[in-house]
Amino acid sequence: MRLRKIPGVREKLAAYPQLVTGEIGGHRGGWHAFFGNDNPIHLEIGMGRGKFLDALSQKTPGINYVAIELRPEVIYVAAKRIGDRRPNVRILETNAMLLPEIFAAGEVERIYLNFSDPWPKKRHQKRRLTHRDFLSLYLGILCPGGDVLLRTDAEELMAFTCQEMAAMGFTMVEYSADFQASPYSDGLSTEYEDKKSGDGPIFYGRFRAPEGRQTMYISTRGQSPRIAASKSIHRGLAEGGGLFVPETVPVFPAAAWEALPQWGYRRLAKEILGLYLDDYSEEEIAHAVDAAYGANYHSEEIAPLVSLGDRRHILELWHGPTAAFKDMALQILPYLLTAAIAKSGSTQEVVILVATSGDTGKAALEGFADVPGTKIIVFYPKDGVSEVQRLQMVTTTGNNTHVVAVDGNFDDCQRGVKAIFNDKEFAAMLAGKGYAFSSANSINWGRLLPQIVYYFWAYGRLLKNGAVAAGEEIDIVVPTGNFGNILAAYYGKRMGLPVAKLVCASNRNRVLTDVLCTGVYDRNREFYRTSSPSMDILVSSNFERFLFALSGSDETLVADAQKQLETNGIYGIPPSVFAKMRDLMVGYCCDEEETAQTIAATYKNDGYLLDPHTAVAVKALADYRRDSGSQNQAVVASTANPYKFNADVYRAVAGAEKAADRNEFQLAAALEALTGVPIHPSLQNLQAREVRHRTAIGKEEMRQAVADILSL
Numbered sequence: 073m074r075l076r077k078i079p080g081v082r083e084k085l086a087a088y089p090q091l092v093t094g095e096i097g098g099h100r101g102g103w104h105a106f107f108g109n110d111n112p113i114h115l116e117i118g119m120g121r122g123k124f125l126d127a128l129s130q131k132t133p134g135i136n137y138v139a140i141e142l143r144p145e146v147i148y149v150a151a152k153r154i155g156d157r158r159p160n161v162r163i164l165e166t167n168a169m170l171l172p173e174i175f176a177a178g179e180v181e182r183i184y185l186n187f188s189d190p191w192p193k194k195r196h197q198k199r200r201l202t203h204r205d206f207l208s209l210y211l212g213i214l215c216p217g218g219d220v221l222l223r224t225d226a227e228e229l230m231a232f233t234c235q236e237m238a239a240m241g242f243t244m245v246e247y248s249a250d251f252q253a254s255p256y257s258d259g260l261s262t263e264y265e266d267k268k269s270g271d272g273p274i275f276y277g278r279f280r281a282p283e284g285r286q287t288m289y290i291s292t293r294g295q296s297p298r299i300a301a302s303k304s305i306h307r308g309l310a311e312g313g314g315l316f317v318p319e320t321v322p323v324f325p326a327a328a329w330e331a332l333p334q335w336g337y338r339r340l341a342k343e344i345l346g347l348y349l350d351d352y353s354e355e356e357i358a359h360a361v362d363a364a365y366g367a368n369y370h371s372e373e374i375a376p377l378v379s380l381g382d383r384r385h386i387l388e389l390w391h392g393p394t395a396a397f398k399d400m401a402l403q404i405l406p407y408l409l410t411a412a413i414a415k416s417g418s419t420q421e422v423v424i425l426v427a428t429s430g431d432t433g434k435a436a437l438e439g440f441a442d443v444p445g446t447k448i449i450v451f452y453p454k455d456g457v458s459e460v461q462r463l464q465m466v467t468t469t470g471n472n473t474h475v476v477a478v479d480g481n482f483d484d485c486q487r488g489v490k491a492i493f494n495d496k497e498f499a500a501m502l503a504g505k506g507y508a509f510s511s512a513n514s515i516n517w518g519r520l521l522p523q524i525v526y527y528f529w530a531y532g533r534l535l536k537n538g539a540v541a542a543g544e545e546i547d548i549v550v551p552t553g554n555f556g557n558i559l560a561a562y563y564g565k566r567m568g569l570p571v572a573k574l575v576c577a578s579n580r581n582r583v584l585t586d587v588l589c590t591g592v593y594d595r596n597r598e599f600y601r602t603s604s605p606s607m608d609i610l611v612s613s614n615f616e617r618f619l620f621a622l623s624g625s626d627e628t629l630v631a632d633a634q635k636q637l638e639t640n641g642i643y644g645i646p647p648s649v650f651a652k653m654r655d656l657m658v659g660y661c662c663d664e665e666e667t668a669q670t671i672a673a674t675y676k677n678d679g680y681l682l683d684p685h686t687a688v689a690v691k692a693l694a695d696y697r698r699d700s701g702s703q704n705q706a707v708v709a710s711t712a713n714p715y716k717f718n719a720d721v722y723r724a725v726a727g728a729e730k731a732a733d734r735n736e737f738q739l740a741a742a743l744e745a746l747t748g749v750p751i752h753p754s755l756q757n758l759q760a761r762e763v764r765h766r767t768a769i770g771k772e773e774m775r776q777a778v779a780d781i782l783s784l
Contacts, residue, residue: 081144088151092163106162107136115140116184119163122150124184129158139163287350289316289517292620293634294627300351302412305405305518306422308511309493313634314627315617316517321566322347324528329568332528333536337374338365340532341404341525347567348521352411360407364522368393368403370753375400375526377533380678383705384693385539386686387530394464395713395752396606397557398435401514401522406439406446408518409510413445420508423782424448425492427485427513429553429606430461431712433475434468436512441470448512449474449781451485451774457605459736460716460755467761474781475765478774481599482553483611488774489513498775501784514556515613523560527569530707539705545572547696547706551689552576553607555584555614557709562618562656572704574657577692579604579684580664584612588659591650593633596641602664603720604684606711611637619645622652658700660692667691671724681725681749683717686710713752718743 078084085092093106107113112135119125119139129137137160141147147163154161289304290296293314299307304316328343335343341361342354349357365374371391378386392399413422424446426436433450440448452465454477465475478485492498493509502508514520527548534540548571550558558576565571578585580600587593595610602608620630629646636643645653662670670687674680682690689708696702714721718740723731726746731739737759744751769777778784 078145078148081148084148085144085151088155090156091151091154091158091161092147092165107160109136111136111160113138114184119146119150121146122153125150125161126154126158129154129161133160135160137161140166142166287322287348288319290319290625290627291315292317292616292627293631295631301349301517302351302415305408305516306412306416306418306510308509308516309490312631313490313494314631315515315613315620317617317620318348318517321563324568329542332532335532337525337529338362340529341365341522344525344528344567345521349408351415352408356411360404360411363407364404375529377530377537377707378680379537379539380674380680383539383703384690385530385534385705385707386680386710387526387707388710389526390683390710390713390716390752392435393754394431394434394438395716395754396431396435397523397709397711398431399438400526401519402432402435402439402512404522405436405512405516405518406443410443410445412518418508420503420506422446422510423502423507423778424510424512425489425778426450426511427482427489428452428457428465429482429608430457431606431716432513433457434461434464437465437468437470437473437475440512441468441473443472447472447474447507447782449476449778451476451478451489451777453477453481453485454479454768456481456601456608458717458719460718460758461605463758463761463763464755466763466765467758468764473765475767476774476777477768478771479769480771481601482605482609483595483599484771485774486513486554486609486611486613488771490515492775492778495775498779502782505782505784507782513613514554520556520560520563520614523557524564524567526709527561527564527707528567531569534705534707543570545570545704547571547573547575547693547702547704548709549575549577549689549693549696549706550709551604551607551685551692551711552578552584553581553609553612555612555618557711558657559614559617561709562621565656566621573696573700573702575689575692575696576657576659577689578659578661579607579667579688580661581608581610582659582661583610584615585659585661587615587645588653588657591645591647591653592642593637593645594642595637602684603667603717604688606685607688618653619649622656623649658696660695662688662691668720668724671721675725675747681714681721681747683710683712683714684720685712687724713755714749715740715743715751715755722746 114135114137116125116137116139119141125137125139129135139150139161141150141163142165144165147165150163287301288298289301290298291310291312291314293310293312295312296310296314298319299316307316310316332340338361342357345357345361346354369391374391376388376391378388380386389397389400392403409422422445424436424440426433426448428436428450430452433452436448437450440446450465452462452475468475478488489511493511499509510516512519531540531546534546535542540546548561550561552558558574561571561574565574576584576588579602581602583593583595583597593615597610599610600608616630616634619633620627623629623646633643667684667687670691671682671684674682674687674690686708693706693708719731719736722739722743726742734742740751740755743749767777
């Protein structure tokens with residue numbers, strides 16, 4: 073629509089404050105809040121004089137209509153027509169190029185493309201934008217299965233649009249008789265229902281979005297565009313400090329459920345990763361899986377499920393090269409990351425920054441050692457890991473590996489790494505030297521995704537062993553500090569895994585137990601060093617993803633909560649969101665004495681040797697069953713081999729007096745002699761290995777340490 077300039081148009085538009093706006097929140101649910109209801113939202117691109125929008129909104133008052141228009145003269149003409157008679161209409165004065173920032177995926181159920189000559193060639197050739205660019209932009213905000221309706225009085229444009237949308241996988245499911253009779257419809261399918269378009273232009277078509285459209289990733293705090301899976305893995309952390317999450321969570325296919333009991337671990341991993349990583353080829357995923365879960369594991373099953381009786385099943389996640397569950401993700405992440413780098417066409421060397429409470433550090437070092445195009449820098453709390461964990465890290469080989477001890481706790485390390493990520497000046501300096509940051513912590517989606525696999529694997533083992541019938545719900549118990557491991561189980565539940573309750577197990581640092589009991593996240597408390605150091609955490613990064621999911625992807629709520637946590641150390645969860653949390657998950661904690669007692673009792677009664685982290689989870693399961701009366705089969709995630717914490721385990725089963733005057737390696741030998749449980753192969757002769765990394769710094773010196781390592 074072409075109009076002459078209207079003098080004083082801005083002043084004239086001010087007469088319609090309820091109808092015309094230029095300021096609307098970009099978070100999901102923002103438009104629903106703006107309208108004050110949960111009615112479906114339909115979007116019109118190119119509203120002309122507003123006749124169609126006026127008629128449509130009158131006919132269907134139960135639909136919220138949003139029209140996008142950049143030209144104030146067009147808006148004014150439409151506003152005069154609509155006036156204040158349509159409370160279900162809003163006109164947004166903005167550039168259509170900003171649509172992905174305005175609407176979150178899933179907000180819009182239907183789009184109307186309503187135009188005659190929408191994109192003057194000269195103007196947009198200068199921007200190097202094509203017809204398809206605009207269509208992709210509009211369609212990118214649709215939820216899968218949504219409709220797009222096209223109305224135009226230009227036959228040629230209608231035909232061209234049909235061909236373009238067909239090329240993107242959209243199906244034309246309805247069109248007007250007038251267009252069917254047009255010569256421009258030649259070559260288009262005619263098997264669909266023929267309908268008149270009613271009011272408006274004579275050419276009309278309705279298109280259905282293809283099933284299985286590419287999964288895109290968004291930030292928990294906004295401020296970042298929607299990106300493909302490979303880009304989310306490459307970047308690690310979103311702009312503004314947010315974490316990437318999939319826009320939609322796929323459903324585990326029905327056919328896969330039937331095959332699950334017979335599948336091996338690698339076959340299952342390929343299936344689940346393929347559901348999320350749809351910009352990776354089948355060959356790329358297969359190569360990553362086969363390389364990650366092979367001879368480097370000391371069990372053919374990769375993650376054996378051991379039954380203790382009383383409906384308790386221990387999922388052993390520590391048969392990889394570093395004897396901890398972190399291997400399950402960090403053996404495959406280097407392959408996913410290097411493939412992502414290749415897809416991006418980047419020539420920058422990737423610098424992997426890692427904060428660790430013990431296990432992540434060694435697993436990441438093992439995974440990325442001598443991987444071309446990468447350097448890895450691991451920060452660990454100097455006095456916050458076991459001696460075995462420390463030696464595993466500081467004896468690491470690899471010309472691209474760097475290990476730094478920090479005078480502080482894990483939260484200090486994690487806070488420092490995030491600060492470096494968010495330092496734009498430092499990032500620009502790195503870019504100038506040919507470097508770019510990424511992460512191997514569970515803040516990187518590529519670290520968290522592989523962890524979903526082993527919960528489906530555990531259920532498949534239960535099915536195969538006859539412990540559960542298909543569809544029967546189970547409880548899952550996870551010892552966790554940074555919340556990533558239990559979050560993977562939550563994503564599994566959303567994919568269809570039959571889970572009755574998720575039980576979050578914490579040690580004396582019970583911040584997660586408290587938030588799940590009270591709805592208040594409060595890190596303002598004393599920090600304790602315990603025998604389960606991987607849970608010695610007060611700021612659990614992945615809880616942010618959980619809050620985002622249960623709040624309906626409300627990025628404003630999440631950003632505000634994280635800001636409060638950073639500045640005041642505390643935030644409250646809205647009652648409606650907290651109610652959802654309580655329905656899904658419960659929290660229990662365990663002190664040091666109870667941990668040791670659980671290790672001793674489980675060894676005595678079941679002949680099974682637990683590490684301290686798994687002992688915390690076994691105690692949490694007992695407490696949950698006591699309180700709830702649950703009779704479900706329960707899977708307990710076992711996160712570390714007991715020999716990673718041999719001193720504490722030996723004291724628990726043999727008594728503290730027998731451990732006196734022995735070092736960790738003497739205690740390991742004594743534990744093996746006492747129990748007959750062999751030392752994990754990766755931990756044998758650890759004390760004889762050469763120490764290669766001796767750097768130690770204060771917690772305020774992490775940025776400088778990175779600069780020194782990279783010779784900036």
